[in-house]
């Protein structure tokens with residue numbers, strides 16, 4: 163979907179949209195449907211609303227099966243037993259809440275395209291901010307759309323380019339030249355090839371692996387490397403930004419072409435929050451980065467110099483993404499790490515429930531403090547981010563009610579001040595507590611005003627420099643637009659200028 167930052171106004175965590183996964187096996191008598199299931203379920207955290215797979219059936223046609231629900235609900239034994247084929251792709255999707263059109267299967271991926279000239283299936287993780295322009299120009303050429311998604315724009319673009327050439331690499335190269343966006347996408351062709359494409363700035367992760375058994379060989383492609391691990395595969399490498407990798411057992415695994423850019427823009431939030439800690443993205447361990455983020459927060463934290471405070475201090479993670487950070491913090495601070503918040507694993511989607519009252523009730527349903535650990539302690543809680551501030555405030559209240567002497571909040575991400583236009587659901591600037599307070603109170607005072615608003619005794623965020631050093635990449639290899647307001651895509655900057663012009667006209 164394009165420009166999702168305004169669609170889901172009630173979230174209190176940034177929401178990732180999708181995961182993609184694909185497998186190609188050199189044995190035509192073997193079915194890879196269960197491997198697709200495993201790869202998708204390992205990436206359920208990237209999208210929980212719907213899932214689906216496309217398989218090249220033995221005999222040569224693509225079959226797509228998809229529905230709303232979790233991987234385990236949709237791809238159950240009965241569904242998998244009917245899906246036989248040695249090459250396939252899959253997709254998990256997060257959809258914006260309240261999107262009426264989402265009730266249609268057309269909005270669930272993989273997106274299966276077939277006309278007289280071409281057949282393929284597409285699994286897409288990303289956002290194309292210039293999709294409206296592209297859609298208009300395709301409609302002008304007579305193309306008819308059935309959805310309002312950028313996924314269909316990509317599919318129709320590919321189909322329209324395919325009228326002039328039969329070479330898949332040529333088609334995909336031409337298509338990617340028109341797409342100004344953040345995306346990782348997989349194409350399954352009716353010829354049984356998988357193409358894995360990452361945008362030239364490499365916003366989203368995408369990696370390839372292999373699995374060799376005595377009987378057969380597999381190529382695997384996955385948003386996160388945990389998908390390769392779970393099927394017993396070996397991570398070969400990441401798909402490079404701008405690269406198109408062709409996975410086929412008719413040739414060696416190879417790169418069709420690389421569109422080089424003078425910078426990259428890997429989303430920093432993958433390391434802070436989205437990705438599973440056991441994943442490795444562009445050569446960087448997510449778990450190790452989170453550990454380092456915790457170490458950085460503890461270094462130079464003035465509260466740790468207060469010996470009286472330290473006597474009763476404990477370090478408590480907000481589960482789950484706060485865990486590795488809290489381990490790093492506790493290690494550096496030489497304070498006890500205590501699992502003081504119990505998480506109910508069976509409650510989903512706390513942070514995307516509409517309405518303030520619902521969200522507060524949902525936080526309580528999901529997290530419960532362990533009073534025996536918390537009572538009479540100076541609690542240092544570690545969390546990944548503060549978006550609206552409402553969830554953090556509720557967690558602080560829960561800890562206080564459990565008898566804490568003081569509640570001190572440490573956040574592994576720097577303040578989030580701007581929305582994301584690159585495919586992550588964020589509230590608008592005025593709903594982001596740091597965005598709003600920075601504008602209201604200025605650079606010097608806004609962090610303390612946030613502290614007061616959420617009711618913490620102290621509040622510290624990661625600095626941007628410390629975030630960069632924990633990831634171990636340079637500033638021009640990462641997207642940090644939601645922290646700095648500097649957007650790396652031309653089409654986004656154009657849209658922001660237009661929005662500014664409209665708002666100044668209104669004023």
Ligand code: SF4
Nearest residue numbers: 429430582641643644
């Ligand atoms: S603005 Fe950039 S860093 Fe922030 S969530 Fe979006 S892609 Fe990630």
